[in-house]
Amino acid sequence: MSFSFPTNLSTDEIQQCLADLQIYLDVNQLTKPTYEAVRPYYEQAVIALTGISREELMQPRFSALSVFEYPELHDESIPTTNFFRHLTKLMIICGVRDFNLNDVFKPEPARLRRNLCALINFAKFRDEKVALVDELETGLAAKVAAEQALMAEHEKNLAELKRLQDMRAARQGEVSPIEAETASVAAQVAQLNKVQAVLHNEIRVLKSQANTLTDQATEAKISLSSLQTEAEQLQDQIVTSPEKQRMMIAELVSATENQRTYYASLCSASNDHDRKLEFMAKFERELLRCIKLQEELEGVVARKKDVSAAAKDTREAIATEERRYTELAASNVTARRQLASLQDKLSRIEQQGQLKVEAAAALVEEQLKRREAVEAEHAAGDARAAEQEAQIRGWRERAAEVIAQKDTRVRAVMDKYNILRRAVADYNRKLDVSVSGSGMKAAGGTAAMDATGGGAESAGAATDLSQGRDTDTLRVAAGAALSLQGLNLG
Known part of the structure; x- marks a missing residue:
């Protein structure tokens, strides 16, 4: 047996599993089984697992009874044979291939336990595979319905094809005269086209001549x-003899008559050309009528071609549907084979699935532990990040305060520096004015003084004043520079 349910069940497990099947076992029968007690167990198992009712199981075949000479003698043997046939088939399906009549009429404890375990094994397997079988039956029913729909559509397409073929056969008599007429008209049109080309050439020549x-x-x-x-003009200018004048008049009259004759011939030729043009216009109208008739015939031919194309498409659609039907039939057979193979593979897949589920459960548990550790680590990291973010905010606030204080001090020092610059500029201006006035006074008051000595003293005084001014300026600039340097250091 290749089912997944264990076959070495204990007495309590056997009793419980049979109770689930509405088979109530007497545990004493597992040690001392009897025919009267064991047969109802097997009957209930056949009814529960095969779907056969008790009446069908016990009802004989009336067609077989009519063969016997004394059918009343077989009223009990035939139902028993029918029951044993169904039971044997069930036990073979359960994997018990050596089941015989002794297992029913002379049951042994070991074989009875084995047979009951096999029935329980098959029942559990059946319960596990009911959903899959239902799904496969649903899919099979859907495919059968699709096949029936395709068959109906196939019949419909065949009827449509037959209708189109009948319509084509009915219209075939109309098509042949139309095709003959079309060919005739096409030949006429070709001939008329040639004539039209020739006439067009003649018209061009005549128009050119006209x-x-x-x-x-x-x-x-x-x-x-x-x-x-x-x-x-000449007649007005020249005075001739009457005879000569008459001769000239006669010549002019003759020339005029010749011109009139030539003009009349030109008018006649023009009238002939007009008549030819009128004839060409009539011919063009007739040609347009023929062209229109040809277009109508071409429309009829196009409709015939469309009908032929539709019939061809219908035949192709029918061939496609037949191929689809063949493919569906093949897929149906394949689905049946797959259903048989799936039933054999499901047990192994379920065992492998159980092992994979256990492995997955262990892996999930391990991943949960890792997740808890990672979450704890993330929580600690979040706390550290929050603390560092608070420190950064404090540092940023402190830096903003320091920058604001620095800006205030810079503005104050720059104000002082500007004041000092203005004061130094005023001082230098006043000093220049004082130096200029002192030089002029010294030059006027010491006229009797030696020029060389006086000039040297004046130059010395001017040099002393200039040095004093430069010293004061350097002192003020140095003070401002030290103030700015101290501000930058702060």
Whole structure:
């Protein structure tokens, strides 16, 4: 047996598992089994695990009874044989391949325990696989429904194809005359196109000739007018004899008649060209009518082609549906084979799944412990970060205060420095004024003094004043520099 439920069950476990199947076991039968007690257990197991009712299990086949000469003699043997047949099939499914009549009529404790454990094993396995079987049955039902829908659609497509084929056959008689007429009209149109091309060439030539003749007539009219004007001018200028004048008039009349004759011939040719143009216009209208008729015929041919294309598409769709039906049938067979193989593999997968679940549980527990440690470490880190952030905020506030104090002191020192600069500038200006006045007085009061000695003393006095001024300036600048240096150090 390849089921996952254990087969070496204790007496209490056997009794409890059979009670779950609505089979109430007498524990004394496991040590001293009897036919009268064991058969109801097997009957209830067959009813519970195979889905056969008690009436179906005990009802004989009436068609088989009619064969016997005395069917009343087999009223008990046939139901017993039917029951044993179903029980044997069930026990083979449970993995007990040596089940026989002695296990029912002369049961042994060891074999009875083994058989009951096998039934319990199969029942547990059946309970575990009910969900999967239901899912597979649902999928199979869906595939069967899809197959039926595809079959219905296939029948519908076949009916549509037959209808289109009948319609095509019915219209085939109409298509042949239309195709013949189309070919005839196409030949006529081709011939007319050739004639049209020739006539177009002739029209171009005639138009060119008409234009040439019109130009010549215009030139002749202009020449005649100019000649008449010139003749009048000459006639006014020259006085000739009457005889000569009559001859000239006769010549002019003859020339005029010739011009009129030439103009009449040009008008006749122009009228002929107009008639030809009118004929060409009629021909073009007839040609347009033929072209329109050809377009209508082309539309009919296009509709015929569309119907043919639709029939072809329908045939292709039917072939596609047939291929899909074949694929679905193959997939259905494959699904049935997979269902059989899945039932064999499920036990091994469940055992492996149990081992994986246990390993996963151990891994989850280990990960939880690691998570707790990491969370504790994160909490400590968050506390340290909060403390450091508080220190940083204190340092930033202290730095802001120091910067504000420094800015205040710098502004105060700069104010003092500006005041000192203005004072030094005033002092230097006053000193320059004093030095200039003292030099002028010294030069006026010591005229009798030796020029050399007096000049030296004046130069010495000026030098002393300049040195004193430079000394004061350096002292003030040094004080301001020391103040700024002290401010920067602070």
